[in-house]
Amino acid sequence: MIDSIHQPETVGHDSERENSLQAKISIPEDFEKILCDLRNPKFYLHNPTFKQLLRVPAEYVVDRTMAMYSNVNLMAALILSGVTSVSLTPVDVSSISADKRTLANCFNLLAELCMTINALNVMFTTYILLAIAAEMPSTLYGILSKSEGLTMIYFVSTFLSCVLLVALGVLAQWLRDDAWAAWTATIATGAIFLTTVLHFGYTMSVLMPIQYSGWGMFSTLGLFWGKEAKAEAARQGRIIASEAESHLHVKKDHREGVRDEKLDEVVADLTKLLHRALPEAAEERISHISQQMANEGLVVVVLANAARKDAKLIYQVLGGDDVNFELRRGERLAVINELLEQDI
Secondary structure: OHHHHHHHHHHHHHHHHHHHHHHOOOOOOOHHHHHHHHHOOOOOOOOOHHHHHHHOOHHHHHHHHHHHHHHHHHHHHHHHHHHHHHHHOOOOHHHOOHHHHHHHHHHHHHHHHHHHHHHHHHHHHHHHHHHHHOOOHHHHHHHHHHOOOOOHHHHHHHHHHHHHHHHHHHHHHHOOOOHHHHHHHHHHHHHHHHHHHHHHHHHHHHHOHHHHHHHHHHHOOOOOOOHHHHHHHHHHHHHHHHHHHHHOOOOHHHOOOOOHHHHHHHHHHHHHHHHHHOOOOOHHHHHHHHHHHHHOOOOHHHHHHHHHHOHHHHHHHHOOOOOOOOOOHHHHHHHHHHHHOOOO
């Protein structure tokens, strides 16, 4: 009887252990290149979104990936619902005056292309969503690390569809007999489109420069990929890369900065220091920062000695542009105060 009572608990415990093991990710051979690309983002035509999902913990990565494709699927479905009636009831070219028949043919062709693109987009992104729902985080991380170019077509097609819709609206005005309205629509649409694209490109280069490094090719052809955008993209990329390392299974030969046999001891000392200095910080954040500080070779004893000699230097070291962790100004001061109180 006792065995029968405890057996389900054992099975459940084994199941949880198995799921935990499955959630651990083996680093692909090109993982170092992926991290290097994140830390040193370059401007070229690509989808940078998927590599950023490597930072998402295993319990959330499936939902985040599905949410991304769901947005693309929804947008394509909305465009499809609007353009289908236009495509299935094309303009009767024979009833159009001879000088506008070319415009009418272009209108029908663009409507058909727009419907076809979005019909296929809806269908295949739906299949992708079904496939992702069946994947485990352990396999999904591998997919995300390789799919930035393979799945880019679904994101590009939504942008192309919007361009086609704008063109259809302008052509519809030219098919009418009012030249003034047609010219007004053409100029106004062009101005609105250009303004929106430039605003989007600038906003993305300021707030999400890593995204701009890939999608900026569509919007502004790299117009806003300047020194500040590059620096901010590199800063964000280092944080993303370090967060990816913190929850993915990292082999010892990938660790940097401190000898492997000393790393755990250094991390433990840094964790204690950060707990005292930042008592309100989340445990996950403390663990991440201490791991990255250890990877940078920042040891408590060395930091404490250096803080006594030059606290300003330590303040700069803890907040430099090339570090893989982020401490706010007040947090850096709290860490320095704690270092100065260390008994070395």
